[in-house]
Amino acid sequence: MAKNTSKSPQKICLKNKIEVAKFSSEMIDQQLFMNKNSVIGLATGSTPHQTYRELIKIHVSRQRSWAQVKTVNLDEYYGVHRNNTQSYNYYMHMQLFNYIDIRKCNILLPNGTTSDPIAEAKNYEKKITDIGGIDLWLIGIGSNGHIGFNEPGSSRKSRTRLVNLSDTTITDNSRFFDKEIDVPTQAITVGIATIMEARKILLLATGKNKSRAINAALNEPIGPNCPASFLRQHPDCTFLVDEAAAELCKSDFS
Numbered sequence: 001m002a003k004n005t006s007k008s009p010q011k012i013c014l015k016n017k018i019e020v021a022k023f024s025s026e027m028i029d030q031q032l033f034m035n036k037n038s039v040i041g042l043a044t045g046s047t048p049h050q051t052y053r054e055l056i057k058i059h060v061s062r063q064r065s066w067a068q069v070k071t072v073n074l075d076e077y078y079g080v081h082r083n084n085t086q087s088y089n090y091y092m093h094m095q096l097f098n099y100i101d102i103r104k105c106n107i108l109l110p111n112g113t114t115s116d117p118i119a120e121a122k123n124y125e126k127k128i129t130d131i132g133g134i135d136l137w138l139i140g141i142g143s144n145g146h147i148g149f150n151e152p153g154s155s156r157k158s159r160t161r162l163v164n165l166s167d168t169t170i171t172d173n174s175r176f177f178d179k180e181i182d183v184p185t186q187a188i189t190v191g192i193a194t195i196m197e198a199r200k201i202l203l204l205a206t207g208k209n210k211s212r213a214i215n216a217a218l219n220e221p222i223g224p225n226c227p228a229s230f231l232r233q234h235p236d237c238t239f240l241v242d243e244a245a246a247e248l249c250k251s252d253f254s
């Protein structure tokens with residue numbers, strides 16, 4: 001393991017996605033061990049999939065309880081019902097929630113079928129504030145550098161809102177759908193400011209198709225061209241990547 005000791009972001013590069021999943025699940029478990037009332041921010045997509053498997057294993061093997069934990073997800077497709085198999089709500093239940101003892105009332109995801117996305121977004125921010133903010137937010141990164149669905153061009157001050165997905169994201173996400181035309185084109189996402197308020201952030205990236213985004217996030221000027229670059233301004237953020245994702249900036253991780 002190569003580890004950089006500078007304060008933030010901390011940069012950790014591991015061999016492959018299995019090691020990334022084990023390491024990230026241990027970091028989340030450590031948070032739950034320290035505080036059983038933790039508020040954990042979560043992401044969907046292919047990257048955290050294995051981390052959730054590891055967390056389920058830990059839940060069983062160490063009897064780590066999620067009964068008092070609250071979770072907050074980054075985003076939900078707009079126009080997709082929570083029971084639809086393509087919704088992020090459905091994903092979270094299938095990948096994690098159905099296998100741990102979390103209480104349904106402690107799960108927070110945007111309502112993707114609201115007729116009033118402005119009110120939904122405002123309410124989502126209020127709910128996050130009311131539960132005391134996020135202790136640790138697990139996030140992924142898009143191949144274009146997005147975090148949540150804050151696409152390139154998003155403001156550092158952005159808050160939860162309805163957004164249009166970029167063409168790159170629609171193409172990337174089409175691998176989960178039969179046809180590209182079926183991919184939702186909008187989502188309700190938390191903002192960059194919302195993510196930056198988490199007390200700790202853990203960004204995961206695996207695979208070669210993330211190498212440009214990781215390099216841009218760490219080395220290009222901080223700004224909306226690469227939304228993940230704003231994470232360099234966070235006081236406690238970890239970039240946890242595999243060797244393939246670190247390919248274009250190996251020296252950052254040495």
Ligand code: F6R
Pocket residue numbers: 042043044045046047048074075139140141142143146147148149
């Ligand atoms: C998902 C999310 C997105 C993904 C990103 C990477 O809730 O907010 O930012 O984390 O698009 O997706 P994968 O992991 O599928 O490559």
